[in-house]
Amino acid sequence: MKTLTDPSLPTQPPAELLEALNYCRRPLIIAHLAPDGDAIGSLLALGHMLHRLGKDPILACQDPPPASLRFLPGSDRITNDVRDYAVDQIIAVDSSDPTRMGSIYDPGEHKNLPLLVIDHHVTNVAFGQINWVEPATAATAQMMYDLALALDIEIDTDLATCMLTGMVTDTRGFRTNNTTARVLDIAAALMQAGASLNRIMERTLNSHSFNLIQLWGRALETVEFDRGVIHATNSLVMREGLDGIVRPEGLTSFILGAYEAKAAVVFTELPENKVECSFRARPGQNIAEVAFALGGGGHPLAAGCTISGMLPEIKELVLSRLIEQVLSS
Numbered sequence: 001m002k003t004l005t006d007p008s009l010p011t012q013p014p015a016e017l018l019e020a021l022n023y024c025r026r027p028l029i030i031a032h033l034a035p036d037g038d039a040i041g042s043l044l045a046l047g048h049m050l051h052r053l054g055k056d057p058i059l060a061c062q063d064p065p066p067a068s069l070r071f072l073p074g075s076d077r078i079t080n081d082v083r084d085y086a087v088d089q090i091i092a093v094d095s096s097d098p099t100r101m102g103s104i105y106d107p108g109e110h111k112n113l114p115l116l117v118i119d120h121h122v123t124n125v126a127f128g129q130i131n132w133v134e135p136a137t138a139a140t141a142q143m144m145y146d147l148a149l150a151l152d153i154e155i156d157t158d159l160a161t162c163m164l165t166g167m168v169t170d171t172r173g174f175r176t177n178n179t180t181a182r183v184l185d186i187a188a189a190l191m192q193a194g195a196s197l198n199r200i201m202e203r204t205l206n207s208h209s210f211n212l213i214q215l216w217g218r219a220l221e222t223v224e225f226d227r228g229v230i231h232a233t234n235s236l237v238m239r240e241g242l243d244g245i246v247r248p249e250g251l252t253s254f255i256l257g258a259y260e261a262k263a264a265v266v267f268t269e270l271p272e273n274k275v276e277c278s279f280r281a282r283p284g285q286n287i288a289e290v291a292f293a294l295g296g297g298g299h300p301l302a303a304g305c306t307i308s309g310m311l312p313e314i315k316e317l318v319l320s321r322l323i324e325q326v327l328s329s
């Protein structure tokens, strides 16, 4: 794992990454599946920048952007079908391992192309030929800002809006412990460049569907606490009648707010006996290692994994690992 760089300084993209970006003609940029604001914001920001450099980037994600992110300029250009495009380079953004690219990455079709990785997850497995990973940054979108500086690209309103959205959503409105003075400096610069912080907050963190509120209600009824770990369950049965919603977004951070809790997990049961586990923890913990050991990844205080098996057994396994982590810290 990489050592952290000084968070008060801009991060430096490797020279070979800048060279590769200048050299390509039609890169395929891939954001991770079940995309969040940082994935989509970074995807679009990089797309805008490469377009500005005279490239013809293809923007792709296995899953469509959530409705709350469709206000972002360029989001209508994101595709989930890239078979008809002859591309000459692959760039994975905000993805810590190749499975995060989902169905977009075609090992047969794409294996001979240069693969570039731009990400801020401490658990990144460096799966590209060129890997630019900065775990001290609050968002991949923050790295995109530093990339604009390195490429000498002027930041217009569209670019600023995409970058600020990634930073706002990954820091949950500048609340996470990686919200440094530099993060706020960049946010101010992006506002100067025309991004509306208020509009981004309203569209993303302050907007939920009624179905999501109902799912929160059902999941909150399941909340339990055991030796420092607070947890809730979102089963398939609980989502009956709540169309178009899978995850109780934001719930893990909310239940971690219990004074007694050091770590939190929400279990989301998926079809075909899979369970998605979303982890959050208070400073001093490291749940990235727990997630990584279970086949997932993330950040020291925000991580996740998806495990195959039955819900009760997976809950038991994951809770035992988390409790062990909390008791040993």
Ligand SMILES: [Mn+2]
Binding pocket: 038, 039, 094, 120, 138, 139, 140, 170
């Ligand atoms: Mn991110």
